[in-house]
Amino acid sequence: KAGVTQTPRYLIKTRGQQVTLSCSPISGHRSVSWYQQTPGQGLQFLFEYFSETQRNKGNFPGRFSGRQFSNSRSEMNVSTLELGDSALYLCASSLGTGGYTNEKLFFGSGTQLSVL
């Protein structure tokens, strides 16, 4: 069974540009969550999608957005990049059903974004 796939693995952008990251969940998983990991702030939740609907959002500015497609693949977009957006962006997938919607999260390898 293929794992969670994130592309690209590395990205270098300049301030003011925008970027789109992609995440393909494990087959059959309908929930995709996104996290930002930085040395200073650690792992922080960005948002979660289930069946093309955003169910939850973390405390990030509106420059961070996402979407999910009917095949459960998800993209996140960051507009008007700032230096502080440099981070490892991780997506995680799960079945997304039940009282505990996380069950077990499976993480992808991440996209390392560097903003110059």
Add this chain to the structure above:
Amino acid sequence: ELKVEQNPLFLSMQEGKNYTIYCNYSTTSDRLYWYRQDPGKSLESLFVLLSNGAVKQEGRLMASLDTKARLSTLHITAAVHDLSATYFCAVDISPFTGGTSYGKLTFGQGTILTVHP
């Protein structure tokens, strides 16, 4: 706001020794995860603890959960170099928020473990 605190944040161990990493959290939850992360790599799930008193063991690692004390521990027995990594605990409170925390885990800061020969 849920806070999750790990200690120690840095742990340097000799091979063969035992040690414990602690994870305290600030609000009601009965689901806690432990993850391992190697440098430049993703998060690998180690344990899912689902109820008060839960204990899980895998190899040299054993995790437990005390929901009354809001404390989880990750015990390392007879450490070996291959265990060198960063270990995170993460708490799920989604059922206690009326479903408004879907997909969200709150992570501790991580414990960087280095095992020396």
